[in-house]
Amino acid sequence: MSDLSTAFATAVNLLISFDHNLVEIVVLSLKVSISAVVFATVIGLPLGAAIALFRFPGQGGITVLFNTLMGLPPVVVGLLAYLLLSRSGPLGSLGLLFTPTAMIIVQTVLVVPIIAALSRQVIEDLWTEYEEQLRSLGAEPERVLWTLLWDGRFSLLTAVLAGFGRASAEVGAVMIVGGNIAHVTRNMTTAIALETSKGDLPLALGLGIILLALILGINITVYLAKQAAQH
Numbered sequence: 001m002s003d004l005s006t007a008f009a010t011a012v013n014l015l016i017s018f019d020h021n022l023v024e025i026v027v028l029s030l031k032v033s034i035s036a037v038v039f040a041t042v043i044g045l046p047l048g049a050a051i052a053l054f055r056f057p058g059q060g061g062i063t064v065l066f067n068t069l070m071g072l073p074p075v076v077v078g079l080l081a082y083l084l085l086s087r088s089g090p091l092g093s094l095g096l097l098f099t100p101t102a103m104i105i106v107q108t109v110l111v112v113p114i115i116a117a118l119s120r121q122v123i124e125d126l127w128t129e130y131e132e133q134l135r136s137l138g139a140e141p142e143r144v145l146w147t148l149l150w151d152g153r154f155s156l157l158t159a160v161l162a163g164f165g166r167a168s169a170e171v172g173a174v175m176i177v178g179g180n181i182a183h184v185t186r187n188m189t190t191a192i193a194l195e196t197s198k199g200d201l202p203l204a205l206g207l208g209i210i211l212l213a214l215i216l217g218i219n220i221t222v223y224l225a226k227q228a229a230q231h
Helices: 002-016 020-053 059-069 074-085 098-136 142-151 153-170 174-176 186-199 201-230
Strands: none
Touching: 002 020, 002 201, 020 059, 020 098, 020 142, 020 153, 020 201, 074 098, 074 174, 098 142, 098 153, 098 174, 098 201, 142 153, 153 201, 174 186, 186 201
16 A cells, blocks of 8 residues: 555656656657547548438448447557558558557547547437528538538537547557657557556556546536537
8 A cells, every 4th residue: 555655646746747758758649649639520520421411322331330430449450550551561661650650540540430420410410400491591512511510519529529538548559550669659558558567656657647637628628518519
C-alpha cells in the first residue's frame, strides 16, 4: 500500500512539474488523435449523411457493415496496416511504418465507421422530421445533405467526440504500426502499457490520470452538446 501511495505521489509531482517526458508523450498523443479525428470527420459525416438520404442497391447492407465496423478489432486494423506499410508491402516505398503518420492512418480507419454510423442515424432522424418541408421547398439532394448536417451539428458533435474517445484510448493498432519508439511514436496508451510492464508506476499513473481527465472532459462536452441541441 505504501508503494502505491508513493507511486501516486510521484505521479502527481510529475504532473505538477510538467515532466518533459510526460508532456512530450501527451502532446504527441493529442496531435495524432486530433489529426485522425479531423480526417475521420471530413470522411465520416458526409458519408453517413449520404447513406441516410440517398437510396441505392445494398443500402441496408452498407448500414449493417458500418454498424459492424464500429466494433472493428484494433489489432486487426494494425496488422493490415502493417502489411501494407511494411518494406515488402505495396506502400512500403512511402516509408510510413513506425511514424506518427502511420498511427494517424490506423486511428482514422478505426474512427470513420463510428462517426459515419452515428451521423447516419442522426441525419436519418432529421430527414424523417423535415422531409415534407424540404421536398415542398424543392431542395436539391446535395443541399438537403448539407442543410441537415448543419441542423444536426450539436448531435453530430457527439459522434465526433465518441470518435475522439476511441482514438485517444487506442493501444493495439498504434503499437503495431508505431512501434512505441521513445521520442518518436510513444503515445499515452502505449507508454502506460510499457511503463507498467517495466514497473515505472509513477509515469504510468501520471499518464493514466491525464487520459482519464481527457475522457471525462469528452463526456462532459458530449453532455453539454446534447443539452444545447435540446434548447
